[in-house]
Amino acid sequence: MQYMLLIHSSEAELQSASQDTVGRMHAAYMAYTEALTQAGVVVNGNRLRPTSSTTTVRIVDGKTQMLDGPYAETKEQLAGYYLIDVPDLDAALSWAARCPGASFGAIEVRPIWVM
Amino acid sequence: MPHETDHLVAETAEAVARRSYGKLVAFLAARTGDVTTAEDALADAFAAALVDWPVSGIPRSPEAWLMTVARRRSVDAARRRRTRGEAADHLRLLADDWGDPMDDTAIPDRRLALMFACAHPAIDPAIRAPLILQTILGFDGAAIASALLVSPATMSQRLVRAKHKIRYAGIPFRVPERAEMAERLDAVLAAIYAAYSEGWPEGAGRNLAEEALWLGRLVAALLPEEPEALGLLALMLHAEARRAARSDAAGAYVPLDEQDTALWHTDMIEEAESLLLRASTMGMIGRYQLEAAVQSAHAARRLTGRSDWAAIERLYAALSAMTDSPVVAINHAIAIAETQGAEPGLASLDAHAMDKRLADYQPYWAARAELLRRTGEADAADQAYRRAIDLATDAAVRDYLRRRRMLI
Numbered sequence: 001m002q003y004m005l006l007i008h009s010s011e012a013e014l015q016s017a018s019q020d021t022v023g024r025m026h027a028a029y030m031a032y033t034e035a036l037t038q039a040g041v042v043v044n045g046n047r048l049r050p051t052s053s054t055t056t057v058r059i060v061d062g063k064t065q066m067l068d069g070p071y072a073e074t075k076e077q078l079a080g081y082y083l084i085d086v087p088d089l090d091a092a093l094s095w096a097a098r099c100p101g102a103s104f105g106a107i108e109v110r111p112i113w114v115m
Numbered sequence: 116m117p118h119e120t121d122h123l124v125a126e127t128a129e130a131v132a133r134r135s136y137g138k139l140v141a142f143l144a145a146r147t148g149d150v151t152t153a154e155d156a157l158a159d160a161f162a163a164a165l166v167d168w169p170v171s172g173i174p175r176s177p178e179a180w181l182m183t184v185a186r187r188r189s190v191d192a193a194r195r196r197r198t199r200g201e202a203a204d205h206l207r208l209l210a211d212d213w214g215d216p217m218d219d220t221a222i223p224d225r226r227l228a229l230m231f232a233c234a235h236p237a238i239d240p241a242i243r244a245p246l247i248l249q250t251i252l253g254f255d256g257a258a259i260a261s262a263l264l265v266s267p268a269t270m271s272q273r274l275v276r277a278k279h280k281i282r283y284a285g286i287p288f289r290v291p292e293r294a295e296m297a298e299r300l301d302a303v304l305a306a307i308y309a310a311y312s313e314g315w316p317e318g319a320g321r322n323l324a325e326e327a328l329w330l331g332r333l334v335a336a337l338l339p340e341e342p343e344a345l346g347l348l349a350l351m352l353h354a355e356a357r358r359a360a361r362s363d364a365a366g367a368y369v370p371l372d373e374q375d376t377a378l379w380h381t382d383m384i385e386e387a388e389s390l391l392l393r394a395s396t397m398g399m400i401g402r403y404q405l406e407a408a409v410q411s412a413h414a415a416r417r418l419t420g421r422s423d424w425a426a427i428e429r430l431y432a433a434l435s436a437m438t439d440s441p442v443v444a445i446n447h448a449i450a451i452a453e454t455q456g457a458e459p460g461l462a463s464l465d466a467h468a469m470d471k472r473l474a475d476y477q478p479y480w481a482a483r484a485e486l487l488r489r490t491g492e493a494d495a496a497d498q499a500y501r502r503a504i505d506l507a508t509d510a511a512v513r514d515y516l517r518r519r520r521m522l523i
Contacts (some may be wrong), residue, residue, distance in 0.1 A: 001285040003285075087285075087287075088285045088286070088287040089235075089237060089284050089285045089286045089287065090286075090287055090289075092285070093236075093237070109284075111283055111284050111285055
C-alpha cells in the first residue's frame with residue numbers, strides 16, 4: 001500500500017532555530033531519506049518552500065481567485081512529504097515515527113486512494 | 116433429517132452464530148481488511164441457512180456451510196464493485212483462501228488478529244470496545260448504543276467509520292510481535308474491560324458483562340502465556356462472582372464490605388484465584404493482575420471474616436505508581452482509611468482534590484463523604500453526600516447514598 005507522510009512543522013520555530021540545530025536536522029533528514037531508499041520503500045519525497053512563497057487558488061462564481069498565502073493559517077505548516085510503499089499501516093506508522101519531522105512537529109500518515 | 120422443525124433450525128443457527136460469528140467474520144475479512152463486506156456476507160449466509168436448513172437438514176458442518184455461502188456472497192459483492200481494479204484485487208485475495216474447508220475445524224481462527232485490528236492505536240480508543248463487540252460477537256449497533264447510553268445513529272456512524280478506517284488505512288490483521296505485544300494487548304484488554312464495566316447494571320437483552328467475560332476467556336485461551344490476559348479474566352471473574360450479593364431482596368445496593376459472602380460464587384472465585392496464581396509465575400506484573408489481586412484480598416473475607424486491607428493498601432500503592440487513574444487514587448485513599456484511620460485516608464484523598472476528572476465523579480464524592488463523616492466533619496460530609504447523590508446515575512446506588520447520609 002502507498003502512504004503519504006505529510007510533514008507538518010512550525011516555520012517560525014525553524015526560522016528562529018540556531019545554525020547548529022538546522023544543520024543537525026539536515027543531517028537527520030539525509031540519513032532518513034537514505035534509510036528509506038535502502039529499504040526500497042520510498043516512491044518519492046520533497047521538501048517544500050515555506051508558505052511565504054505559496055499561493056492559494058479557488059474559483060468563486062466562475063472567477064479565479066488567488067490568495068497570497070496557504071489554504072489555512074495554522075500553527076504548523078506543511079513542510080514536505082514522502083510517498084512510500086509498504087505492506088500495511090503498521091509499517092507506515094513506524095517509518096513516520098522515524099522521520100526527523102516527528103520530533104519537531106507531526107507526521108500525518110494518509111493512505112493513497114487506489115483507483 | 117427432513118422433518119426438522121423451524122424452531123430447531125433457528126436454535127442451531129443461533130448456536131452457531133454465538134460460537135462462530137467472530138471466527139467467520141475474522142476469516143472472511145482477514146485477507147481483504149473489509150469487515151463490512153464480511154459482516155454483510157455472513158448476514159446473508161445466516162438468512163440463507165434459515166431458508167435452506169429446514170428443507171435440506173442441518174449440515175454436518177454448519178460453520179463450513181455458512182463460510183461457503185458467505186464467501187460466494189463476498190465474491191458477488193466484489194464483482195458488483197464499481198472500480199474494476201479494486202474488484203480484481205479483492206477477488207484475488209479471496210481466491211488465495213479458496214479451497215473449501217470440509218469441516219468446522221478447518222477454518223483457521225483469526226479472531227485474535229481481528230481484535231488487535233479493532234484495538235489498533237490508530238483507532239479511536241472510545242470505539243474499540245464497541246467494534247470488538249460488533250465484529251467478534253455480532254452485536255448490532257443499536258444494542259451497543261443502548262448499553263453505552265449513546266444514540267443508535269451516532270454509534271452506527273462511528274462503527275462504520277472505524278471499519279472504513281481499518282480497511283482503507285491498511286490496518287493489518289495480525290497478532291503483534293513480542294516487542295510491541297504488551298502495549299497492544301493492553302488496548303485489547305482495556306476494550307474488553309470497558310465492555311465488562313459498562314455491563315454491570317442489570318438490563319434487558321444480551322448481557323454485556325457476560326459477553327465481555329466470554330471475550331476474556333477467549334483471549335486468555337488464545338494467549339495463555341500472557342499474564343495480563345489471565346489477570347483481566349481473574350479480575351472479571353472476581354467481580355462476576357459477587358453479582359448475586361450486590362443487591363438485596365428488595366433490589367437495594369449492597370456495598371462490598373456488607374455483602375453476604377455466602378452469596379458469592381465460589382467456583383468463579385476459585386477459578387480467578389488459580390488464574391492469578393498461574394499469571395504470577397510468569398514474572399511480569401501488570402495492572403490487571405494487581406487489580407485482580409485486590410479483589411482476591413477482598414475475597415479473603417469469605418474465609419477469614421475480614422478483607423486483607425494491608426495487602427489492599429500495598430496493591431493500590433503499586434497501582435498508583437503504575438497508572439495516573441483517579442479511580443485508583445480513590446481506592447488507595449479508602450484502603451489507607453482502613454489501615455491507618457479516616458484522617459490519613461482523607462489526607463490522601465485531598466491530594467487529588469484538584470484533579471479536574473474528579474469534579475463530577477460520583478465515587479470520589481461518596482468516598483469523601485464517608486471519610487468526612489468518620490472524622491466527624493458533619494457539614495462537609497453532608498455536602499459531599501449531596502454531591503454524590505446528585506451525580507449517581509444508578510437508582511440503587513442513589514438510595515444507598517441517601518441511607519448513608521442519614522448516619523451523619
